[in-house]
Amino acid sequence: MDHPIVREAARQLPLYEPGRNAELVARQLGRSDVVKLASNESPYGASPRVREALAEMLSGVHLYPDAGGTALRAALAEYHGVDSACVTLGNGSVELIENTAKAFLEPGLEAVMALPSFLKFRIATRLMGARAIEVPTVEDRVDLAAMAAAVGEQTRVVFIANPDNPTGQMVSADAIMGFIDSLPTSVVVYFDQAYFEYVSDQEPPLLPLIERPNVVVARTFSKAYGLAGLRIGYALGNPELIASLGRVREHFNTSSLAQRAALVALADEEHMRHAVAENQRERERVFSALSAHGLIVTPSFTNFLLVRPAVQGPLASAHLDEALTRRGVIIRPMGFYGLAGAVRISIGSRAENDRLLAAIAEIAS
Ligand SMILES: Cc1ncc(COP(=O)(O)O)c(C=O)c1O
Numbered sequence: 001m002d003h004p005i006v007r008e009a010a011r012q013l014p015l016y017e018p019g020r021n022a023e024l025v026a027r028q029l030g031r032s033d034v035v036k037l038a039s040n041e042s043p044y045g046a047s048p049r050v051r052e053a054l055a056e057m058l059s060g061v062h063l064y065p066d067a068g069g070t071a072l073r074a075a076l077a078e079y080h081g082v083d084s085a086c087v088t089l090g091n092g093s094v095e096l097i098e099n100t101a102k103a104f105l106e107p108g109l110e111a112v113m114a115l116p117s118f119l120k121f122r123i124a125t126r127l128m129g130a131r132a133i134e135v136p137t138v139e140d141r142v143d144l145a146a147m148a149a150a151v152g153e154q155t156r157v158v159f160i161a162n163p164d165n166p167t168g169q170m171v172s173a174d175a176i177m178g179f180i181d182s183l184p185t186s187v188v189v190y191f192d193q194a195y196f197e198y199v200s201d202q203e204p205p206l207l208p209l210i211e212r213p214n215v216v217v218a219r220t221f222s223k224a225y226g227l228a229g230l231r232i233g234y235a236l237g238n239p240e241l242i243a244s245l246g247r248v249r250e251h252f253n254t255s256s257l258a259q260r261a262a263l264v265a266l267a268d269e270e271h272m273r274h275a276v277a278e279n280q281r282e283r284e285r286v287f288s289a290l291s292a293h294g295l296i297v298t299p300s301f302t303n304f305l306l307v308r309p310a311v312q313g314p315l316a317s318a319h320l321d322e323a324l325t326r327r328g329v330i331i332r333p334m335g336f337y338g339l340a341g342a343v344r345i346s347i348g349s350r351a352e353n354d355r356l357l358a359a360i361a362e363i364a365s
Helices: 022-029 048-060 070-080 093-104 119-127 144-150 173-182 206-210 239-248 256-267 269-292 320-326 350-364
Strands: 087-090 110-115 131-136 155-161 188-192 215-220 233-236 304-308 343-346
Touching (some): 022 320, 048 256, 070 087, 087 093, 093 155, 119 131, 119 155, 144 173, 215 239, 256 269, 269 304, 269 350, 320 350
Parallel strands (some): 110 155, 155 188, 188 215
Antiparallel strands (some): 087 233, 304 343
16 A cells, blocks of 8 residues: 555556566475576576676675766767767666656656557656557557557657567568658657667668657667666667756666676677577577467567467466466466466577476466
8 A cells, every 4th residue: 555645646657567586486386496487588698708797896896886887888889889978878778768758758748659568668657647648559560650640749758669578579670760750859759679689680770760859769788688687778869868868867877787797798799699599599499389389479579479378279268377387487477568368478598498388288288
């Protein structure tokens, strides 16, 4: 129950349900071999070079981090061929979503987003007391025409993720550019590329995007780079937009360990590429196996699959989430995303995916 004087926008806030904690589930089930495929983490971990760099950093944890994230921002600026003023860091890319809402939204204003889409878009909008205008996807893809049509006088932000979560689907680079061009420049487009590394050759070129006065591109080290636990992401955009996000951020929002880890991870492209290639191979294998059981699986460009019940047979009626949890495999139920009966399954390592597929086969038999 809330405190009686909690702010109305906070009282109305949808509560985020994160993936269940593997240790907790292991304790509840009394088994030690629990597999978590619920939070789209990388099963390949961080680059070994990150681990070495973090060990060296431990002697400095009594010091505050560089609030400006100077070294990492400079490295990211060089990597992308832009000025450091075009880069801001976030405590995970979720903080960049929140900072965008803080900078541009307030009661009476609106943000447009897809439904379903990444829930933080809705949560950050509502936290500011603004209205979330949610535009239904069509066949699990964002409906860009309908989203553009939903932009009105009070719209200040459009949130769009490509590929999107929880569908795993994406739209073409041309479609994105056309969509952005169709919007007034008085609307900030928050273009979320959390899964960029999995689809890099299919996305619009970065520089023409961030040359626009109203586009913020956000990326993260949580997925293909394997740094989810350290919480570090970044946004790119024109210096004015980036300064506005920087103005509302918590001053020391990214830790010294996270900044250093991201710097080292960025330089180990080979590790990241390995994770992307392995993910693609495993995703195709899991997709085929689940489809062969009659489950309805949305083709994915990411490190997870959106899965709906089969039309007939045991997998039509099974409560997959509960049935898999009982077998020590944690996945993510999608009721919270408005997709009752659907589940989202992260692509794990080969051994983890084997566990998932064995459990599914058992439920289906
Ligand atoms: C579309 C999308 N954006 C952003 C994030 C947040 O990632 P992080 O805060 O770890 O960078 C996620 C995480 O699942 C996501 O799916």
